Amino acid sequence: MIDYNSVLSEKARVIKPSGIRKFFDIAGQMEDVISLGVGEPDFSTPWNVRNAGIQSLKKGKTVYTSNSGLILLRQEIAKYLKRRFHLEYHPDDEMTITVGGSEGIDICIRALVNPGEEVLIPEPCFVSYAPITTLTGGVAVPIETRAADNFRLTGEALRAKITDKTKLLILPYPNNPTGAVMRTEHLEEIARVLRGTNIMVLSDEIYAELTYGGKHVSIASLEGMRERTILVNGFSKAYSMTGWRLGYVCGPEPLIREMTKIHQFAIMCAPTTSQYAAIEAVRNCDGAIRKMHDEYDMRRRLIVDGLRNIGLDCFEPEGAFYVFPSIQSTGLSSDAFCEKLLYEKKVAVVPGTAFGASGEGYVRISYSYSIEHILEALGRIEAFLLEHHAAEQARQKEAVCTE
Amino acid sequence: MDKLVQLLEKNARISDQQLAVMTGLSVEEVREKIYQYEKKGILRGYKALIDWEQYDSDYITSMIELKVTPEKDKGFEDVAKQIMEFDEVESVYLMSGTFDLCVTVTGRDFHEVALFVAEQLSPIESVVETSTHFVLRRYKDRGVKFYDSKSDERGKLL
Secondary structure (H helix, E strand, C coil): CCCHHHHCCHHHHHCCCCHHHHHHHHHHCCCCCEECCCCCCCCCCCHHHHHHHHHHHHCCCCCCCCCCCCHHHHHHHHHHHHHHHCCCCCCCCCEEEECHHHHHHHHHHHHHCCCCCEEEEEECCCCCHHHHHHHHCCEEEEEECCHHHCCCCCHHHHHHHCCCCEEEEEECCCCCCCCCCCCHHHHHHHHHHHCCCCCEEEEECCCCCCECCCCCCCHHHCCCCHHHEEEEEECCCCCCCHHHCCEEEECCHHHHHHHHHHHHHHCCCCCHHHHHHHHHHHHHCHHHHHHHHHHHHHHHHHHHHHHHHCCCCCCCCCECCEECCECHHHCCCHHHHHHHHHHHHCEECEEHHHHCHHHCCEEEEECCCCHHHHHHHHHHHHHHHHHHHHHHHHHHHHHHHHC | CCHHHHHHHHCCCCCHHHHHHHHCCCHHHHHHHHHHHHHHCCCCCCCCCCCHHHHCCCCEEEEEEEEECCECCCECHHHHHHHCCCCCEEEEEECCCCCCEEEEEEECCHHHHHHHHHHHHCCCCCEEEEEEEECCCCCEECCEECCCCCCCCCCCCC
């Protein structure tokens, strides 16, 4: 009998599974659970996009594309980035189509980070940056962001973590799980710290189209930043195309060339059907994504107001489709809160600690759900809080009496 | 289009406070706008969408095509107004194409609807011809899907 623990690589064994899963596994086995947990859109992919995928299959477009992806798709993405974010990337050699934004993150970190080099990761954040850094032999260095700063990365916090080993800064805004965004002035603060250094930036802008109250700005569009930025974006969130697994990376040619090499050996090319569908998406869906954006925005207002009304502190998220309320008033830890809420009221939310230690005291709530679903969940959370506070008060009273 | 109207069309049970939050208006503004829409007759009413098939499997809806001889000077107006007075009639539309009026009628069962057509609609003098189509299955009504899997397949991953 093989002892599999002894055959597995140490790096693989040392990384932990995503903390988001745990609650879904429990919730999946319970009846009548209503979830505010998922991190993907509730809209179907726009029909014209789905149809473009179908048509490509009908025409028998079932072979590999070039490693970098269909040139037509890259050309359309280049136009889109210019049109939407004033970014200019050459489709021939400054762009590669990836399997979701996730692969973009992976090949970027792998192409840049040597063993022992440090990757700065603002937390709370999406769960994949640190494990991938670990797999490359790099060192993940969290930078705690705070509710007092609206969960933005500040120049000061960044400067404090820079050492001579710092290789890469992850800039995950709009942010999952907090919903924080970085406006031009906040990005400028970061750019000021980085200009004149050799520190590179991985700007994960997968939620760029879901920015509320103003347009998304990419750090790559700031003076002197394009040369040190790798842009990761994709179709999952903006176009409701999570299952198609399609993203892209853009950056200076020497970097993209190396990333494409890794991509070539690991993946070969992104799914062909998805690439054909994405051409239609990026050409003809500006209106459709606007509509989804507006719908998310209404839900965002509704849920933030709802949470505040039932007594949870909640900073105003300006991006993605998450709110990150504080649950500190309950006296419970994030994990305990989520577990109690799930067992007592059958509402699934994700503990903030799944996104880094600094997420303690918070929970992530997704509003990628219908208004009816959100209102039902808010009602249950309210009942939960009322019962919890009543029980707490009774307990305190009893404690006083026994004294 | 006004967001407020769009929201109400989808769900008329959302409270004024919630409508205000979602549209960025004050509660007073929401109330005033709704009042104005109602006064102008743009907002005609607020009703529940009921899946009658689940509630009572015999319950039936039918669409009836009517060919009508238009009356001099009045056209189809008089007969349309006469037909819309029946409680059984849910909607009356003047149509373009090969027939003139489309009438939706609901009833407890097939028989009731068929009798209504035979006894109430056919005898109307200007009605030349009727053609009754029973609804066998309602897939989507007023923008709401009636045949849709309720399970959310998301949430298995991140």
